Amino acid sequence: xxxxxxxxxxxxxxxxxIIATVVVVAAVAFxxxxxxxxxxxxxxxxxxxxxxxxxxxxxGYRRNHAKGICFTGTFEANGDGSALSKATVFERGQYPVxxxxxxxxxDPKAADAMVRVRGLGVxxxxxxxxxxxxxxxxxxxxxVSTPQGFYELLTASGSKEPDAMKNFIAAHxxxxxxxxxxxxxxxxxxxxxxxxxxxxxxxxxxSAGTTHAVRWSxxxxxxxxxxxxxxxxxxxxxxxxxxxTQRVAAGPQRWTMVVTVANPGDPTAxxxxxxxxxxRTVEVGTLTxxxxxxxxxxxxxxxxxxxxxxxxxxxxxxxxxPAARSxxxxxxxxxxxxxxxxxxxxxxxx
Amino acid sequence: MTTSRKxxxxxxxxxxxxxxxxxxxxxxxxxxxxxxxxxKYLTLVQIHKPLGIAILALALIRLTLRIFYGAPALPPDLPxxxxxxxxxxxxxxxxxMIGMPLIGWGMLSxxxxxxxxxxxxxxxxxxxxxxxxxxxxxxxxxxLAFAFFAFILMHVAAILFHKLIRNDGIFxxxxxxxxxxxxx
Numbered sequence: 185x186x187x188x189x190x191x192x193x194x195x196x197x198x199x200x201x202i203i204a205t206v207v208v209v210a211a212v213a214f215x216x217x218x219x220x221x222x223x224x225x226x227x228x229x230x231x232x233x234x235x236x237x238x239x240x241x242x243x244g245y246r247r248n249h250a251k252g253i254c255f256t257g258t259f260e261a262n263g264d265g266s267a268l269s270k271a272t273v274f275e276r277g278q279y280p281v282x283x284x285x286x287x288x289x290x291d292p293k294a295a296d297a298m299v300r301v302r303g304l305g306v307x308x309x310x311x312x313x314x315x316x317x318x319x320x321x322x323x324x325x326x327x328v329s330t331p332q333g334f335y336e337l338l339t340a341s342g343s344k345e346p347d348a349m350k351n352f353i354a355a356h357x358x359x360x361x362x363x364x365x366x367x368x369x370x371x372x373x374x375x376x377x378x379x380x381x382x383x384x385x386x387x388x389x390x391s392a393g394t395t396h397a398v399r400w401s402x403x404x405x406x407x408x409x410x411x412x413x414x415x416x417x418x419x420x421x422x423x424x425x426x427x428x429t430q431r432v433a434a435g436p437q438r439w440t441m442v443v444t445v446a447n448p449g450d451p452t453a454x455x456x457x458x459x460x461x462x463x464r465t466v467e468v469g470t471l472t473x474x475x476x477x478x479x480x481x482x483x484x485x486x487x488x489x490x491x492x493x494x495x496x497x498x499x500x501x502x503x504x505x506p507a508a509r510s511x512x513x514x515x516x517x518x519x520x521x522x523x524x525x526x527x528x529x530x531x532x533x534x
Numbered sequence: 535m536t537t538s539r540k541x542x543x544x545x546x547x548x549x550x551x552x553x554x555x556x557x558x559x560x561x562x563x564x565x566x567x568x569x570x571x572x573x574k575y576l577t578l579v580q581i582h583k584p585l586g587i588a589i590l591a592l593a594l595i596r597l598t599l600r601i602f603y604g605a606p607a608l609p610p611d612l613p614x615x616x617x618x619x620x621x622x623x624x625x626x627x628x629x630x631m632i633g634m635p636l637i638g639w640g641m642l643s644x645x646x647x648x649x650x651x652x653x654x655x656x657x658x659x660x661x662x663x664x665x666x667x668x669x670x671x672x673x674x675x676x677x678l679a680f681a682f683f684a685f686i687l688m689h690v691a692a693i694l695f696h697k698l699i700r701n702d703g704i705f706x707x708x709x710x711x712x713x714x715x716x717x718x
Binding site for chain 1: 561562565566567568569570571572573574575576579645646647648653654656658663665666668669672673683687690691694695698699
């Protein structure tokens with residue numbers, strides 16, 4: 185039985201309270217979902233802000249791996265990857281690549297010798313319109329086990345507290361493994377001599393639907409020539425970009441893509457834990473870098489090397505980093521493209 | 535365009551309530567996904583894209599039905615400003631239901647992201663790679679999402695006002711089931 189209707193204009197408090205309650209509850213639920221009521225939540229905004237140097241981010245540039253140079257080339261699949269993944273990119277054939285060599289720094293003007301981590305981003309396109317993007321670095325393991333840990337690392341390294349790093353390492357002993365690489369591994373004199381690693385674990389899905397936990401690496405054809413940071417510093421702040429430009433102009437540079445397959449029980453969720461060296465590896469193809477182009481107006485400038493842009497046949501695993509990276513890279517992309525006029529030499533064109 | 539019917543047709547009502555669920559889900563997913571770095575981020579993004587395209591398709595069907603079947607007339611005693619607001623709100627909702635998915639699709643295109651719906655199924659790029667276009671669309675998508683949610687809150691408040699205070703039959707035009715006795 186419906187409530188008898190009252191004439192409009194008769195003031196009743198109860199219906200107004202119901203309306204107000206519905207609206208307020210919905211608005212609060214929305215605000216909670218947006219993170220406005222939970223200031224401790226690590227949002228992409230907070231993570232990206234933590235990457236910025238004390239003077240603020242370099243406007244118009246990537247918020248991390250800000251210094252880099254574009255390349256184009258090909259990925260030539262030998263067909264062997266198809267046993268592990270149904271992705272088109274592993275079918276025998278040659279696919280166009282846009283990529284970027286970069287340094288792991290938020291400062292696009294950093295001198296090469298000041299930056300320990302070097303990276304490589306690739307976007308491989310197949311004729312069916314699918315893409316595989318990957319952003320790799322030359323460290324064999326990552327610095328921290330979780331995105332939360334990475335945020336704490338950024339906070340500690342930017343902190344003025346004298347004990348901040350000590351406290352961070354006490355809470356994240358896994359960082360010592362990475363520190364061992366930072367201090368012990370030789371530097372090389374060229375982007376072309378680096379061994380780039382996905383670090384994160386992904387799942388390859390084969391045509392039978394079976395999943396294989398994998399990591400991948402790009403192994404250089406060029407022989408690494410060790411160099412001390414001091415010697416690198418003497419060659420100039422932008423030596424690596426000059427060197428790779430000349431080297432590729434003289435001849436294409438190649439890397440073999442090697443996929444490592446995990447054994448059951450291998451740690452897939454923690455990129456600080458390397459897998460034992462006897463794990464099965466499959467060479468799936470060759471990356472050939474054919475041409476170097478300056479980042480300014482280059483083909484990689486407005487590409488986000490989001491490691492979760494994957495073709496059907498490659499999926500994310502229980503490794504928490506690709507999701508965090510995707511969220512942060514997107515934030516960085518939205519910021520820097522909105523600041524495109526700050527990027528030297530390109531502003532007028534856009 | 536109005537019809538002599540007292541209620542929207544059954545397909546219109548079905549679409550209204552189905553889309554209400556989809557759109558509210560979509561708005562919560564949207565604000566949720568951009569505020570987390572957990573693995574939920576990817577799950578939410580993977581729902582956001584196909585759901586957005588589903589809303590676009592449903593909105594186009596709904597618009598066709600709306601043009602074909604029309605809408606029940608508003609009560610004649612409704613004050614003019616409320617009539618105006620009621621009519622205007624329908625235009626705003628249709629514009630948002632159709633515009634938001636297109637803006638999202640265009641925004642991804644302008645950033646050269648593949649628009650993957652599921653598996654290997656993806657949509658073509660509808661715009662060239664262009665940072666300033668991307669920025670414009672990204673901002674529109676962002677601010678219109680909050681405007682959309684605000685309009686929904688107003689819409690809910692207004693319909694509750696019609697039902698609980700005026701009880702003028704407007705709620706019943708779209709109610710999934712009849713909630714009051716039909717006038718004899």
